[in-house]
Amino acid sequence: MSTNATRRRDWFRAVAADGDVANSCDGRSCPLLSGGTCELLANATTAVYDEQTTSPELFLALVRTPSRPAVVFARDSRIGRAHQPRPARILNQRGAATIYPHLR
Incomplete structure (x- = not known):
């Protein structure tokens, strides 16, 4: 998902x-x-999401989604x-975000 085509x-x-x-998808709707x-x-x-274009609202919606795959x-x-895509952090199925500073 990225808003950048x-x-x-x-x-x-x-x-x-x-x-x-x-x-x-572009995630807007x-x-x-x-x-x-x-x-x-x-x-x-x-799922792979563009960290730079994912809105805070969409991030929170992903965290609150009870049944979803791991989100990169x-x-x-x-x-x-x-x-x-270059992975920067992962949101696992339990909702925990893991940040990988060495991947930035």
Whole structure:
């Protein structure tokens, strides 16, 4: 998830290139923001969110979602002309955020 269309496209390609099933969204109209259920999140094994464009409201909605996969918050990393997700912290299934300063 990223509000940045170029990152969203490139990150989708990077995840799919590893053989994982990938979906993407911009997060702006996420049903979690209004207390609903996100079908993409509900059917995912792992979710990657753009740390720089995830709103505080969406972060809190993710923390409060009782049944969700692990969420990886990533920063953008450029490799050539392509954008790649670089993990910065993980929100596990119990709602604990683990920060990895060495990954920043």
